Amino acid sequence: MASFGDQLTDTGEVKVDEGLSFGEQIDDSPSNIGTFMAGIGSGFFKIPEGVVSLGATLIDLGAGTDTATEVEEFFADINPFDEYAQQTTAGRISELLVNLAVPAGLAAKTAGKLADVALAGKKGGKYLKFGAQAGAAGVADAIAIADVEEAGTLGDLVGGITAIDRESDNPQTELLNRLKFGTEGALFTAGLSGLFTASKRLATEGKNLRFSNSKFNRFLDKFGSKFRARAGKTQEFFDAETASIGERAADVNIAENAGFTIQKQMDKIFPRIKRVGDQLPDVKRTELTDEMGEVLLSGKPRKELLDKGQVVFEEMDQVKWNNLRDKLVKKGMKPDDIKEVYEELQRIRGTWGTLFTGLGSRLDETSLAQFKNVMGDKWRNYLDTNYKMFSNKSIIPALNYKPATEAVDKLKQIFMDAKPGLGSVEAENLVTDLYKNASLPAGFNLNRSSDVIFNLPDFAAKTVLDDAANFKGIANMSELKPEMKVLFQDLFGKDKSALQLILNGTNKLSMITRRNQMFDNLVKKSNERAAAGLRPMLADTREEAVGFFKDEFRPINMDPGKKLAAGGVDLSKLSQAQEAALKQDQVIQGITNPLQGKFAINGVADALEETSQNLGAKSMVGKMYENFILYPKATSQIAKTILSPITHVRNFLSASAFATANGIIPGVTLTPAMMKEAYSALQTSMVGTRQQNELYQKLLRLGVVNSQVQVGDLVKLMEDVKFGETFNSYNGLSKFLEGPRKLFKASQDMYTAEDDFWKIGSWTAEMNRLENSFAQKGLTRGMSFIDKSGQAVKLTQDYFEKEAANIVKNNIPNYSYVSDFVKGLRKLPVGNFVSFPAEIMRTSTNIVRRALDEISFTAKLADGSTIKPLQNIGYKRLAGMAATTLAVPYAAVEGAKALYNVTEDEMDAMRRYVADWSKNSTLIPLRDKETGKLKYVDFSHMNAYDTITRPLQTVLNRVGQGEEDMDGIMDDFILGIVDSTKELGLPFISESIWTEALTDIVIRKGRTPEGYQVWNPEDTIGGKVSGMVGHLVESQAPFNYKQLNRMRLAAKPTDDEGRFDERGNEFELGNELAGIAGLRAVDINPGNGIIYKISELQKRERLAKDLFKRPSLKGGVVTPEEIVDAYINANRALFNAKSNFMKDYDAAITLGISNDVLDERMRRISRKDRTAIEDGRFTPYEPSKDIINKFEENALRLGVPNPYIEAEPVIDGIQSLIEVAPLSLEMLPEIENPFRSNLFSGETQIDLGAAANLNNVGAGITGGDLLAGVSVPPTGELPFDQLKNNQQKIAKGQSIFKDDITFGG
8 A cells, every 4th residue: 555645745736727718628638449459559558567567576686776766667658558548437448358368368378277287087087277377377477567567466455465565666576466466366367267267157058957866067157047938948949939929919919809800890880989877878888798798709610621620610690790780880990990899809709610620629538529519608707707897806805896786686586596595694605605606617628518606505405506416516507597697707707898808809819829839849859858868858758858857846736726627726725525526527538637746847837837827826915015015016117107298209119229239220131111111010099000910820829029128017917916806996996997997908918019020021121131141142031051050941931920039138138138137126126127127237248149150150051162151241240239338328428528528527527416317327518508517318228228338437437536546446346346347237126116205204214215304393283294194195196297388388478487397397398309309408506416415415414423433332341452442443433434525526617616605515514624625625524522521531430440531642653643634545545553562662751753744745735834932952852841832743643653654653
């Protein structure tokens, strides 16, 4: 560590040309990119400089010469890059990295090769090789480092034996410093190499690590599974699962489009706007949609095709359709619109036929006969199972679905008639128990109806059922007498609407069909792998599983409670007789599960079982957490994104970066025709969309679209809390929430479409340039080549479509590829849209990896020659990534700095007065032409790749802040890495929007994290409650109401007094409109900002003083040593606080704060402290008389000597010395406690020579002469009591610390 005197001379002052007025400083500072490149060049010069310098140091050690200095001067003269590189943080970092990485890398590689030869076949050889490589790298660093003091070590940051000695200037110290640096280099190389090796294994051996004999490899796989999309599943299973999800999404999209079209036509004849209280239009609309549902379910499958397991429906009952058509015509629906409704009904029946065929085509002969029976008569029961009692649930009992009173009364009477003597109350309890325990069967069962199942009293069976003889305690809707069926439908709230039938029926049928198809595909794929000699996904026996999967497997049990086999009935609610009868009756045939009872690795078994099971009931605490934490978290995030018009614009514009990062330029690579096609395929209500539905459904199957990451987080979060169920019911709030739900759906569709537009366009562009690139090398459709893995590849439409889809899925954020671990974070009260930054990290890596793969991709032709068809695409992709993430933001900032003559000092000052979330953002500076004051645009708001660029900016900022210290850049670089890690993790651990608002009230007692007051503590109860409620409501407020309000004010005439907000701010319309795109210029107001800086200073001062007060006055025995420790610690914290504020003070001046405003603001601190801040001096903490007296009182109470008497001279000495410390130092120099180091002598005679030395050290800073006005006797010694008070303090300090080199004694 540098001496105290040395540090005093380095004040780090910045000289400004006084001939220029504020705002006219010419910034001739070099660019970051230029100095970064210069740093690389200089780093190569530094390597021989370090080697030669080491040799010179060894010569100096033996000969007593100063050859090393001459070497340093020689290389300084011949190195053309050094001076330029040293001018920016980026240049210094790149210089140091090259100086260290190149020789260390070469040394480690050479040592590895030598170790391979020397240790071949020896036990533990790989570990010895690892050590040899790390040691060689450390030696290389020690030899090649050009300036070890400038570089610094981790020891400089945390202390310890590797801290660099900067006090002694001799060859021995230089060699010892190199040894320290090399030691850290070896440890760093070992750690980095271990991390790299682990990452490489996960990337290259990930599929096989779980089956390794090494426990470490298995642990590595388990750890890595938390952060990969497939989690603990195999890649083959993940591919099959995502394909199944895509098929389901396409099925549901067909249903949604049918529902959209029908709803649109119905809206034309039943306008949404109606007279208040007029319910007739709703009734008529319901009657027509119910009748449409009957038409949709009319007709039967064609019998001749059922023998093959194929389902093709005949036309709908034309009598029923004609009746419906006549009513639609009578209501005013146009013929073309009626035709469109008919076509959609036919289309959805065709989809049902395809899905039913998917079930029937996999049956054996025995089961096919049952399937024909089901499809002939009972298929409607499977689809038409929409009941309000199952869809309208609430945690609030009063809002749950309640059956119609008339239906309850009728069933009560039936029960009382069937059992004479049964009372009314008892009968009503039986009815209540019946509908509360009713359920819908899961799956598709050939020998039982898929309609509602419920418990029925034995005595009522004859009255209610068609066939009571075979009744076993559980009844099904299909078994009821016709008149009873209507009654029970009323009881359960039958929903006959065609729209519900289309959506729910298709979704239910698609789920079971696509799931079964996935199961078949898994068995097929597993068998193919086994036949090829590869490890299969499934094993038939436990013995096979042990051989395939080691110990990481278990049997697949997709129905552990036999609930699926029981038709969805919870067996725990049945008597033993009922359970036995039901199990006997439920012999599963036909739609069998081919995976049941097989063995698979744990991750696959878990995933399969999750597809067939519902989560158990949640506890009351769980429900409370959902509804008061997760539910508001979801709604607040919806309010700020999906329901925010301005966020929609930003979402669309920022998503364009995903295309450009892949080298796809809108208007060039992504042609206008492609963009038009992408727009027409979007699934919104906008004009011109939904024109390419088949294309959209294809892209759903390929997994390209409908994967917007923020929407995925929100939808899953809403599923977690069962949005629409939790606080909703048919009888309660469903009508009230109908409008908001539709608004939410429409907004969600738009938000998804904004993402889909660029994904569809990118898919088309990728497919186009893939085909063109192959064609340019002579490979066209239909031709084949051999890839580098030896596989034959044929160029077909299917190949190009799937390859383009893989690129888009892997290179553009996609919710399907978010790991289960990250998805699970949504359930925590922290984090906002945690999946998005995780996906940015994944896709950014994939873009670079894909580009490198394309550059190296080779295709072997039939004639034996090889070509590189994708090389140009790879280079364009790399260039696109570099331009999007680095060049464009950098050019925007540097261009603005040049245009507005903004200096680096002003940029640094600006970062001190921007909001916390913008401190490490990409800030584009602007300057007001009239006032010269600075503004900024936070480019990070619309930069989708800010997640990966922000940590880099954080490192540069941190190293830049440490420029003035004497500890080298290594410690600042490490701190920058730590800070950047925080930035990287912030989206995952920061408070969510709702949680933050709640914490402001409950935890922070009415204060926001920025220090703003939510309510005044002195206000009335009503005022406080109003403030609380307003703050919570604001967190839930949609539509960007604040920005919309600013736009409203900005649009008012300049002579309108209403153009100001409540704080007196005036807004510019152009600037507010730019804010829609995330480019709003924000004013920097140091006058207001310094108020909060002063408050923060005063808070930190109080905390610093508490560091002395609390340990010292804890009430027990305190030693002088503890008192001095507390005093040193308090001043360390106080110095940091004042040093930080001095930078805020200087920054405010740089930003042009007026003298009047500055004087007014600085009245909040004492004149003494202000003067010290202006002079850059530290004013140490001085214990008050009250504190000193409390030491004495405590000692008297305990009957022990007052420890402060012994500690006081040491404290005075420390105070005397540190009050000359300049605040420009990065930190207060380290002070050794004299009681611990035995430096305290207790002498009262002062050595005048030492005192004079101290005076010289402080010259020009303390402004005083130690011996002024004192007569010095010829002996050179002066009685202590003849010195003045301040002189006594300084003399005491020098006497105590005369041997402490930290203070130059």
